[in-house]
Amino acid sequence: MDTGKNRYIKAPLGMKDLFPEERVLWEEIESVAREEFELSGYYEIRTPVFEDTRLFVRSIGETSDIVEKEMYTFGDTTDSMITLRPENTAPVMRAYLEYELHKSKKFQKFYYIGPMFRKERPQAGRLRQFHQMGVEAVGSYDPLLDVETIKVATRVYDRLGLSGYKVKVNSIGCEKCRPGFRDLLKEELRRYKEELCELCQARLDRNVFRVLDCKKKKCREICNSVSSIENHICSGCQDHFTTVKKTLEDIHLEYVVDQNLVRGLDYYTKTVYEITHPAMGARDTICAGGRYDNLISDIGGPPIGAVGFAAGIEASLIALLKTRNKENQSGNPPVVLDVYLVSIGSETRSYCFRLLNNLRHAGVSVDMDYESRSPKAQMRMANKIGAKFAIVIGSEEVEKGVIKLKHMQTGEEKLTHDPEEAIRIIRE
């Protein structure tokens, strides 16, 4: 283990630390998201980071890459296996069913923010521990909800000041019409089998729909010449999709229909959507979601419709940073202390520590030196951390019982005997 850049233990591959400076933007994103989610009537649910492995196998699909090779699965003390959640839709539905909400409060709107885990090779905006924020509207088939969730996502981005994102929507049909289209697509694409890339030839059998979003030019051309799903979904799905599109237009939400938009997770039905941003790397999705009317029954519940999305926080952050740099904006300033307490001479330190705690008790944010540094060094620190005031206490001040306040920006110094007065000055 001593072969790395240094000999210290490092964070596991694809896991990142978040230091105070970076946390500022994270908190902005999270708080804006919370506000917008709650503004639309979604309530936070916190589920465990571990779930019974079977939950993901049944919901995401046994043959999906996520289940086959990307899950962190462990045995625990019982004979069941548990898995670090690779996504949070299934856990939320699990909780919904576990408490039998479909019997008491069938229609529910949830949101969540938290870490997810997938054991894949990390790359731009994609980590092994990553974070998602998302909403789930459970218990209704209403297409208005499909639109509402999209709108919630764009509201979050708009309020964060993110520009340049693009909303793509599509309908992938339901359990009635999708199998028929799948067979048709397979049949049509087979005719071009030799011309498809090696990967797509494999996808032909594994998951035909994936051929539709292949990046290779040749494959794209072939896909464009093949029957489009729009004309092959059932009338119910057609109606649903038409309402979705019309409603998007009603509320002036800009979008494009992308016939080649498919989703990787098995549980999606009807509406699927994606928000992309060019600041990302090769994978430009920052938010993705759709309707999943079969998921709840897949995991053993009654047939209940639901729709939702998950937005990648790291991905959104990258997009946001790019946007803001362009506009020459910096993030919010870090935490700023009201006061840095400069103590001169070791004999004043206990006096200063009492003063420090009195100030904190009064709600003044304050810190002091714990390294026995010189007054000059302490002043430098006061300046570096951007404290509004320095309070300078030496033996002279202790003897006279005064507090010496220095305003860091003006350099003006004030003396007072009255601690209340000092607090007033600081609060001005």
Added chain:
RNA sequence: GUGGGCGUAGCUCAGUUGGUUAGAGCACCAGGUUGUGGUCCUGGGGGUCGGGGGUUCGAAUCCCCUCGCUCACCCCA
């Protein structure tokens, strides 16, 4: 799992026909007022040149292996 690129100070990086004690900027620390910051000046600490092996009189530099990071593929937020 596969492929490309890259590993020199805490950070960003110079350092290629292989040649003395490996550099800069920033950051950090100290001094320039034995009790006062920001600018400025001076000085300082800090590097097994990712690690191991090989070639050579001599390797940060060339070769092999290895580890790590990164981007991309698969897949996905």
